[in-house]
Amino acid sequence: MSTSTDDQTAALDAWVRLLRGHAALVRDLNAELLHDHALTINDYEALLLLAHADGGQMRRTDLAQSLQLTPSGVTRLLDGLERAGYVCKASCDSDGRVTYAVLTETGREKLDSASASHVAGIEALFAQRYTREELESLAELLGRLPDAVGGPSCRAPER
Amino acid sequence: MSTSTDDQTAALDAWVRLLRGHAALVRDLNAELLHDHALTINDYEALLLLAHADGGQMRRTDLAQSLQLTPSGVTRLLDGLERAGYVCKASCDSDGRVTYAVLTETGREKLDSASASHVAGIEALFAQRYTREELESLAELLGRLPDAVGGPSCRAPER
DNA sequence: GTGATAAACTTGAGTGCGCAACCACTGTAG
DNA sequence: CTACAGTGGTTGCGCACTCAAGTTTATCAC
Numbered sequence: 304m305s306t307s308t309d310d311q312t313a314a315l316d317a318w319v320r321l322l323r324g325h326a327a328l329v330r331d332l333n334a335e336l337l338h339d340h341a342l343t344i345n346d347y348e349a350l351l352l353l354a355h356a357d358g359g360q361m362r363r364t365d366l367a368q369s370l371q372l373t374p375s376g377v378t379r380l381l382d383g384l385e386r387a388g389y390v391c392k393a394s395c396d397s398d399g400r401v402t403y404a405v406l407t408e409t410g411r412e413k414l415d416s417a418s419a420s421h422v423a424g425i426e427a428l429f430a431q432r433y434t435r436e437e438l439e440s441l442a443e444l445l446g447r448l449p450d451a452v453g454g455p456s457c458r459a460p461e462r
Numbered sequence: 463m464s465t466s467t468d469d470q471t472a473a474l475d476a477w478v479r480l481l482r483g484h485a486a487l488v489r490d491l492n493a494e495l496l497h498d499h500a501l502t503i504n505d506y507e508a509l510l511l512l513a514h515a516d517g518g519q520m521r522r523t524d525l526a527q528s529l530q531l532t533p534s535g536v537t538r539l540l541d542g543l544e545r546a547g548y549v550c551k552a553s554c555d556s557d558g559r560v561t562y563a564v565l566t567e568t569g570r571e572k573l574d575s576a577s578a579s580h581v582a583g584i585e586a587l588f589a590q591r592y593t594r595e596e597l598e599s600l601a602e603l604l605g606r607l608p609d610a611v612g613g614p615s616c617r618a619p620e621r
Numbered sequence: 622g623t624g625a626t627a628a629a630c631t632t633g634a635g636t637g638c639g640c641a642a643c644c645a646c647t648g649t650a651g
Numbered sequence: 652c653t654a655c656a657g658t659g660g661t662t663g664c665g666c667a668c669t670c671a672a673g674t675t676t677a678t679c680a681c
Contacts, residue, residue, distance in 0.1 A: 322488070325484050330639085334639090343666090345667080348478075362629085371482050371489075375669070376667075377630090378631060380668090398676080399677080401676095402630070441604075445483050445600075489669090522659075531638075533659075535638050535639070537661055538661095557658095558646050559647070
C-alpha cells in the first residue's frame with residue numbers, strides 16, 4: 304500500500320486510455336449500425352442474446368442483467384424493438400409477473416442482415432489490429448472486470 | 463451467417479466483454495463520483511485536463527478532442543462546471559473566435575478533494591486485480607484502439 | 622383466509638450527449 | 652474593400668438511459 308504513485312499512475316493511464324478509446328469506439332460502431340440498419344448497439348445485442356437463448360425468448364429481467372441495463376432501460380429498448388416488429392411479448396403461465404421478450408422471424412432476419420456488416424466492422428477494428436494471442440489475452444484481462452462491479456452476480460452467464 | 467473463423471468469434475467475444483464490463487465499470491465509478499462529489503466522470507476528466515494544462519486553461523476545441531466529445535457536448539459540460547464555479551471563460555485576444563476554459567481556484571480544490579476517492583476507486587478496481595505487467599500490457603493494447611477510430615483510412619473523416 | 626414483503630415490470634421526470642443548423646470571427650483571393 | 656471558405660462555438664431537438672415511485676402478481680407468516 305504505501306507504495307508508489309507509479310502504480311496509481313499506471314492504473315489511471317490504463318483507465319484513461321480505456322475510457323477514451325472505448326467511448327470513441329462505441330460511438331463509432333453505434334453510428335455505423337444506426338445508419339446502416341437503424342439499430343443501436345444495445346438493440347443489436349438484445350437481438351443477439353435472444354437469438355442465442357432457448358426458444359428465442361428471455362425474461363426481461365435476465366435481459367436487463369445481460370445487457371447491463373436497468374429494468375426501465377430494457378422496457379424502452381424492447382418498446383422500440385416491438386414497434387419495429389423484431390420482438391414481441393409473451394407472458395408466463397406459471398408466473399403472472401414475468402413477461403418474455405420473444406424474437407420474431409422478422410427480428411431474426413434483421414439480426415442476420417445486421418450481423419454481416421457489424422461483425423465485419425468489429426473485425427476491422429480488432430482482428431486487424433491484434434494478433435490472435437493478443438486478442439485472447441485482451442479478452443481474458445477485460446473479462447476480470449465485470450466481477451468487480453456487479454459483485455457476486457455470476458449467475459448463469461454460461462453461453 | 464458465414465462460415466467463419468474462430469477469429470471472428472474471438473473478436474466478438476472480446477468485444478462483448480469489453481462492452482459490458484466497461485459499461486458497468488463506467489456507470490459504477492460515475493455513480494460513485496456523482497454521489498460523493500457531484501461530478502460526472504467527464505466533469506472530473508475535464509478538470510484534470512485543465513489542471514495539467516499550461517496556465518490551467520484550454521481552448522474548448524482542444525478539450526473536446528481530448529475528452530472525445532463533440533463541441534456541443536463540451537459547451538454543456540463547461541456550462542455546468544461554470545455554474546458550479548469550477549471553471550470560467552476567458553477570451554483570446556489574438557483570435558476572437560476562441561474561448562478558453564480556465565480552471566478556478568475553487569475548481570482546483572474540488573479536483574483535489576475528488577481525486578483522493580476517485581483514484582482510490584480506480585486503484586481498487588484495477589491495481590488490485592492486475593499485476594503491474596498486466597496493467598501495462600492492457601494499457602498498451604487498449605492504446606491502439608483510438609488510432610483505429612480517428613485514424614487514417616477508415617471512414618467518416620469529414621463532418 | 623388477511624397482511625407484509627418481495628419480485629417483475631411500467632411510467633414520469635430529468636440528464637448527458639450527438640447531430641444539424643446556426644452565428645461570429647479569421648485569413649486569403651479577387 | 653468585398654467575397655468567401657474555413658474554424659470556433661452555441662442552440663434546438665431528439666435519443667438512450669437512470670432514478671424514484673407506482674402497479675400487479677407471488678410468497679410467506681399468522
